[in-house]
Amino acid sequence: MSAARLLQAARDKGIKIAAAESCTGGLIMAALTDIAGSSDVVDRGFVTYSNAAKYEMLGVRQATVDQHGAVSEQVAAEMAQGALARSDAGLAMAVTGIAGPGGSEFKPEGRVCFGLASAEGTQTETVEFGAIGRAEVRRATVAHALAMMLRAVS
Template identity: 50%
Template sequence: MDNTLFDLAERLGQSLKAKGCKIATAESCTGGWIAQAITEVSGSSAWFDRGFVTYSNSAKVQMLGVNPQTLAQFGAVSAEIALQMASGALANSEADWVVAVTGIAGPDGGSEEKPVGTIYVAWQDKAGNAKVERLQLSGNRHQIRKQTVKNAIEGFFEWPQ
């Protein structure tokens, strides 16, 4: 695994373990890569609760409780869906914090409104605090997914403590 991702995940684990907190992930375009980066760290079971890989719309609805009407209105790649994925991961886990990602990694699937590299990352905590960011990443599919994982983990360090 990439040393940068490992180092970020290790730092995240140290921070969460010190606080006695756990996280969960809800992933679409990254296909479980955030959870994989986290579980690469020895002892991550102390601070990682679970990961949801909800690549299809039906998985988002069934596993995370995403509203089908919101999917129809905004599409799977949207701030609204990223936030609903985060809320669903919190509701269906024992985590204190969650991160959710949805996006278009390419090379196909982009549009003028949402070109390849459009990614939404949402973070939420048990207290109900939430934020979402739209990223416009570049590169090939692997590079876009890797940048998404990096941004998702880094976002926890920017979270109000």
């Protein structure tokens, strides 16, 4: 999946993009802004690694984290909705997950929850990348997020 293809598709539709990133720490926005001319599509990114940052910057509710955990589709949805509401973007992607090493029997290493918000609503999904190593989980997360956004704007 090419970030350049996503940028062109968003440009063609007149859509700006925002991202709220936890486990990727800004890598989605880095992939997009590595491409010259991306400033007409990329609005802003939020790196919300801590729960406090999720609450303060995106408006994620502490009750949602308490009930479902930070790595959950519910939190990914609220992150995406918060990024959409706090930006000039028409499409906001959010990711929260366990890149590793570590995890638990309930939240294993390699689990990433994705949220995608637009004026049409919010969709979520969870991908189990497995214990493939921290760098590979983060790389796979970026690729999956870019592909989800491309499908949304195509």
